[in-house]
Amino acid sequence: MIVEDDENLRVAVAAKLRADGLDVEVARDIATADRALRELDFDCLVFDRMLPDGDAIGYVHARRQQGWSVPVLFLTARDALADRVAGFEHGGDDYLVKPFSVAELTARVANLCRRSGTGRPSVLRHSDLTMDCARREVRRAGVLLTLSAREFSVLEYLLARAEQAVDRAELTEHCWDSRLDPLSGPRSNPVDVVIKRLRRKLHEPELIHTVRGRGYRLGSA
Template sequence: MTRVMIVEDDENLRVAVAAKLRAEGLQVDVARDIATADRALRDRHYDCLIFDRMLPDGDAIGYVHARRQQGWGVPVLFLTARDALADRVAGFEHGGDDYLVKPFAVAELSARVANLCRRSATGRPPVLRHADLTMDCARREVRRAGVLLTLSSREFAVLEHLLARAEQAVDRAELMEHCWDSRIDPLAGPKSNLVDVVVKRLRRKLREPELIHTVRGRGYRLGSA
């Protein structure tokens, strides 16, 4: 599921934008300053980030530039009341992918975010592979040793996330955040066993030899052994 974060200290604007994006089917996290956003970004993957430039703890342009220097690839849309050409150019030069001047129409912001999210999605290979497991993301087909498997949308989402992180431990909370929307599914909570139930079904459908391994105290890892 596509996840975005809005970093904006104006509460009314933050709420309005979040409501619009959620209505478009996106998962949305919010933060009012760079420090809060940074903590979230170290724990979660996002498909797009919306940064107000002037935040209580600094200009977001510096933060984004520093993260780009570290190899950070997530698309960024800057929001700002600063509409001078030099400001817009600086936004792009320091790592922004798009720049929207306040005041703006929320519908336009939504369209720009959708475009950036599509760009983010294309950064993932159209076909994910590990051992004899193949996932064609565009066709939504999964094959094990050439045999087509029938998966539910939730099973597909969990397997896609594990495949994208092959050989890495992925905790249950991360899978829950990326594959469920707690606002829509009332059973999707921090104490839910939904992840374990889906993984159990996936293991049965994937058959032997086992590809999804339990990482004690963490979650799961997709790997050959």
């Protein structure tokens, strides 16, 4: 989750992380973030320090006192050594000073997600299909496949729920924001477009099966 009150920055960072295949929630203040954090689990949090309803390090420190362990990266324009030290002392795992490179931020977020104890297994397997989530590599029968970020995200979601039916709405919700990543024309479903591409790249025998009236299931060949 990204907690940032600058809308342009919030949208830009969220778009880049989604393009890299991550599921992203956004909030503009501590109160909104707190509601989401009490309902959902996250692998990493990016907090701007100075938010409309206070300094985020106070909130993070209080949650750490309650046993909260999710990794946190602080963003701030405050670059003094004392400010950076305060960020770490109050529960931050990483600290990035504005202005910053979005590429550097996404690399730091990916690193924190890998360290998170709530993350998915680093390697997912089903039949002769193997996905290394940390290296972002997919192999079928040992052969390395070239997937787009969106294809990787959809396949990862199906792999994590192998042999379970997953509907199109669920895939859309968790794998991309269609407003930022239009994949198809108005008459086609973007999920179907990605599934078609995945089936072609995975080759035969087919692993992704259509569940009539529901969606798709990653099953046995």
